[in-house]
Amino acid sequence: MSNELLSPAEMSEADRLTIAAGPTDGIGLMRRAGEAVAAEVLKRYPAATHVHVLCGPGNNGGDGYVVARILAGSGVVTTIWASGTPRPESDAALAAALCPLKPRPLSGFDAGAGSIVVDALYGAGLSKPLSGDAAKAVDTATALHLPVVAVDLPSGVSGAGGEIMGRAFRAEVTVTFARKKPGHLLLPGRGQCGEIVLADIGIGDGIIAQLTVSTFENGPDLWLQEFPVPAVDAHKYKRGHVGVFSGGPSATGAARLSALAAARSGAGAVTVLSPANAMQVNAAHLTSVMLRKADDSVDIDAFIGERRPSAFVLGPGFGVGERTRKFALALLTSGHLRDTSTRIDGLVFDADAITSFREAPDVMFEASRQPNAPALVMTPHDGEFARLFPDIAGDETLSKLAKARAAAARANAIVVYKGADTVIAAPNGRAAINANGAPWLATAGSGDVLSGIVAGLLAQGMAPFHAACAAVWIHAEAGRRFGPGLIAEDLPMAMVPVLRELVENQPDLR
Numbered sequence: 001m002s003n004e005l006l007s008p009a010e011m012s013e014a015d016r017l018t019i020a021a022g023p024t025d026g027i028g029l030m031r032r033a034g035e036a037v038a039a040e041v042l043k044r045y046p047a048a049t050h051v052h053v054l055c056g057p058g059n060n061g062g063d064g065y066v067v068a069r070i071l072a073g074s075g076v077v078t079t080i081w082a083s084g085t086p087r088p089e090s091d092a093a094l095a096a097a098l099c100p101l102k103p104r105p106l107s108g109f110d111a112g113a114g115s116i117v118v119d120a121l122y123g124a125g126l127s128k129p130l131s132g133d134a135a136k137a138v139d140t141a142t143a144l145h146l147p148v149v150a151v152d153l154p155s156g157v158s159g160a161g162g163e164i165m166g167r168a169f170r171a172e173v174t175v176t177f178a179r180k181k182p183g184h185l186l187l188p189g190r191g192q193c194g195e196i197v198l199a200d201i202g203i204g205d206g207i208i209a210q211l212t213v214s215t216f217e218n219g220p221d222l223w224l225q226e227f228p229v230p231a232v233d234a235h236k237y238k239r240g241h242v243g244v245f246s247g248g249p250s251a252t253g254a255a256r257l258s259a260l261a262a263a264r265s266g267a268g269a270v271t272v273l274s275p276a277n278a279m280q281v282n283a284a285h286l287t288s289v290m291l292r293k294a295d296d297s298v299d300i301d302a303f304i305g306e307r308r309p310s311a312f313v314l315g316p317g318f319g320v321g322e323r324t325r326k327f328a329l330a331l332l333t334s335g336h337l338r339d340t341s342t343r344i345d346g347l348v349f350d351a352d353a354i355t356s357f358r359e360a361p362d363v364m365f366e367a368s369r370q371p372n373a374p375a376l377v378m379t380p381h382d383g384e385f386a387r388l389f390p391d392i393a394g395d396e397t398l399s400k401l402a403k404a405r406a407a408a409a410r411a412n413a414i415v416v417y418k419g420a421d422t423v424i425a426a427p428n429g430r431a432a433i434n435a436n437g438a439p440w441l442a443t444a445g446s447g448d449v450l451s452g453i454v455a456g457l458l459a460q461g462m463a464p465f466h467a468a469c470a471a472v473w474i475h476a477e478a479g480r481r482f483g484p485g486l487i488a489e490d491l492p493m494a495m496v497p498v499l500r501e502l503v504e505n506q507p508d509l510r
């Protein structure tokens with residue numbers, strides 16, 4: 001698997017383990033890193049008149065000295081602008097000693113039109129905001145519109161969390177090594193990276209396997225093995241039954257969008273559970289999706305007892321308040337209604353089901369901790385996240401990844417922290433960052449569709465973390481491929497070619 005994302009600490013551990021295993025040494029890794037960057041520069045900018053390599057004092061700068069040596073040796077006019085000198089006897093000092101070019105001080109950095117910048121100031125070791133000459137170099141490169149090729153990360157971007165520390169280069173290309181880092185995918189860092197090139201520098205999969213990585217780039221590699229494909233003898237209830245709660249007469253559309261998405265994602269049966277006064281509105285708009293009255297917890301219990309649903313969606317268009325809390329708690333404590341041969345695979349709480357607990361989130365978290373509670377997936381956007389987890393949301397020391405993880409642990413739920421860089425986190429610390437989205441998905445009802453897909457996959461028996469990851473990826477992929485003009489109603493149909501490819505690519509079916 002190559003979808004692991006390495007924190008700076010994990011990356012330096014990977015370096016250490018590789019060097020310890022031999023025969024590659026530190027300068028060997030650095031040489032391969034520099035060679036990969038130089039190759040990208042030569043390939044992408046064959047007409048560059050002058051390459052300016054900015055070298056920092058650490059190993060990122062060391063990579064830069066290798067790049068400069070190769071470019072100069074290839075006949076490219078190359079200037080090194082250095083910030084500090086490498087620590088004596090370090091790999092970077094060796095790389096600098098092997099480079100025939102005499103560095104100039106970074107404080108004097110200037111460049112003419114047609115020049116390229118290789119940013120090798122700071123990478124994994126960035127420890128404080130960019131200031132002084134480094135910040136000035138960012139401003140110069142920006143003012144002159146110089147194309148920037150970043151080594152490992154654009155200097156100023158935190159590899160761990162994607163934050164911009166002070167200032168950061170905006171690269172056209174970022175060449176990173178062995179595996180991507182969370183900062184390549186989380187915003188705003190992702191926006192500074194340009195195209196990301198992953199270079200093999202000789203750190204083997206066996207080394208990565210020793211790290212017990214818990215952060216991944218979301219994609220089929222993570223969950224395709226588990227993606228549900230109906231068995232030859234499938235009948236509709238074997239493919240799972242999803243219940244989606246509808247709001248009142250003037251707020252029924254969100255539930256129907258969610259229900260349709262659950263059906264499209266493969267659930268064998270879907271029922272919209274409607275207040276009595278919205279039955280007619282819902283009935284007028286439903287065909288294959290079933291409809292049943294659910295005004296109170298007695299109705300919910302009866303539905304569970306009779307129809308054995310395997311997943312529910314609560315929240316879209318449902319309304320905020322006491323009734324929502326009651327329904328949510330009835331679902332979380334519904335385990336006692338089921339015999340052991342069937343069970344509710346999962347609940348999806350979205351929108352109003354999240355907001356309704358803003359005054360007393362612990363009540364929900366307590367209920368989700370009970371031994372019989374169904375698995376819970378929550379899908380908050382920024383505003384909803386801040387209502388349920390105000391202290392975590394307000395903690396400026398935490399990245400979005402760290403916030404999602406902290407929330408998942410507290411709520412004992414899979415937290416899908418939505419946005420252009422959606423993070424999916426599980427209570428056990430596993431997390432995935434989604435990167436295949438597109439701005440077309442920012443449209444009313446898009447979230448309702450997502451919650452339906454999660455429920456549809458839960459109902460078919462996917463493990464909750466993987467169901468959430470798969471749903472986020474499929475939803476994003478459908479939206480990205482559809483492109484301009486997308487409205488939420490389009491998404492269920494836009495999922496179809498994406499689903500077809502997933503099923504056709506399933507390892508067992510090839």
Ligand SMILES: NC(=O)C1=CN([C@@H]2O[C@H](COP(=O)(O)OP(=O)(O)OC[C@H]3O[C@@H](n4cnc5c(N)ncnc54)[C@H](O)[C@@H]3O)[C@@H](O)[C@H]2O)[C@@H](O)CC1
Pocket residue numbers: 012015026029030031033056057058059060061062063091121122123124125126127128129130131134151152153177201
């Ligand atoms: N053997 C290895 O460890 C390898 C490392 N590689 C490169 O090494 C990089 C990591 O190297 P390092 O751990 O030395 O870290 P960096 O080179 O990213 O930076 C560390 C140095 O910069 C200083 N520093 C950090 N932030 C600063 C700021 N804002 N202002 C001023 N000074 C600052 C630190 O005090 C330290 O001296 C990777 O990003 C990658 O490019 C590659 O060569 C592959 C092999």
Ligand SMILES: [K+]
Pocket residue numbers: 060119120121122123150151152153154155
């Ligand atoms: K850099």
